[in-house]
Amino acid sequence: MTPVGLLYAFDPGLRATGAAIFQDGVLVRAGLPRSPIKSDRGPGAWRAMAKEVDRWLGPAPAVADVVVVEGQQVYMGRRDVNPDNLFQICGVNGGLSVAVEAKAYILYLPRTWKRQVSTAEMADWIATQITPEEEAAIEECPASL
Numbered sequence: 001m002t003p004v005g006l007l008y009a010f011d012p013g014l015r016a017t018g019a020a021i022f023q024d025g026v027l028v029r030a031g032l033p034r035s036p037i038k039s040d041r042g043p044g045a046w047r048a049m050a051k052e053v054d055r056w057l058g059p060a061p062a063v064a065d066v067v068v069v070e071g072q073q074v075y076m077g078r079r080d081v082n083p084d085n086l087f088q089i090c091g092v093n094g095g096l097s098v099a100v101e102a103k104a105y106i107l108y109l110p111r112t113w114k115r116q117v118s119t120a121e122m123a124d125w126i127a128t129q130i131t132p133e134e135e136a137a138i139e140e141c142p143a144s145l
Helices: 045-059 083-099 118-127 132-136
Strands: 006-011 018-023 028-030 066-070 102-108
Touching: 028 132, 045 102, 066 083, 102 118
Parallel strands: 006 066, 066 102
Antiparallel strands: 006 018, 018 028
16 A cells, blocks of 8 residues: 555544554554543444544644544344444444544455454564554553453
């Protein structure tokens, strides 16, 4: 992928959202903004999460070049996933699209960008791709997240 200037990437969650800032293809900052809302669902919770991401981004240019978000998809036949939880995250994506101005918005489904790779395998692969400076730009968060 050719660097695109200022790019924000988000892995949305109702209570915490993975966020990263890239400038010309280089990771500048990555972290896990967390919502102050701990139990409610719906528009108020979506808005609170989006506002927390906006606060985490801090003063930023009026318009980013690209915002990339992970989309949600219901996989038919899976009984271990409550579709309503996915719909809640879709609400957060909507909030992010309003809170963060960009020239382009791109949504990737998990199967599109990471395929069936486990979280551990993905973490190992990422570790081989980033520079020490980029690794230093990643804020600490609980290992469970």
